[in-house]
Amino acid sequence: MKALLLLTSLLLSTTILAATHKVDIASFAFSPSVLIAEVGDFIEFTNSDQAPHSVISRAESPVQIQGSSILQTNDKFTLEVTEEASLLLHCGVHRRMPGIEIKILSEKVALINGIRSQLNKLEAIVK
Ligand SMILES: [Cu+2]
Numbered sequence: 272m273k274a275l276l277l278l279t280s281l282l283l284s285t286t287i288l289a290a291t292h293k294v295d296i297a298s299f300a301f302s303p304s305v306l307i308a309e310v311g312d313f314i315e316f317t318n319s320d321q322a323p324h325s326v327i328s329r330a331e332s333p334v335q336i337q338g339s340s341i342l343q344t345n346d347k348f349t350l351e352v353t354e355e356a357s358l359l360l361h362c363g364v365h366r367r368m369p370g371i372e373i374k375i376l377s378e379k380v381a382l383i384n385g386i387r388s389q390l391n392k393l394e395a396i397v398k
Contacts, residue, residue, distance in 0.1 A: 305374065307373075307375075309355075310354065310376060313349055315349045324341075352373070
């Protein structure tokens with residue numbers, strides 16, 4: 272119960288401040304592979320591999336970004352989240368590499384509402 276309340280307050284507090292989310296590209300994968308962001312946030316990608324990588328939109332991504340150039344080892348690419356729709360990104364050099372999904376605010380609100388409804392159910396059980 273306390274953990275759920277803490278999680279809810281953490282999720283709520285992150286909606287107030289724009290954040291920079293760090294994504295590592297290592298061992299031919301994006302880490303994390305899914306993250307929740309909101310409009311105004313920044314996503315900072317760092318290539319930690321010896322191999323070059325890039326960050327581009329998948330064809331099916333609801334939002335298309337202007338992708339990065341080729342990132343060499345330790346190169347960074349920062350993307351600002353400007354639209355309230357998911358971003359499906361992957362590496363333009365190795366298109367079969369697992370990509371990354373960036374879920375946007377509306378999904379975070381849905382997540383918070385889901386937690387609230389679970390809390391309500393728990394409260395009903397406790398009473
Ligand atoms: Cu790559």
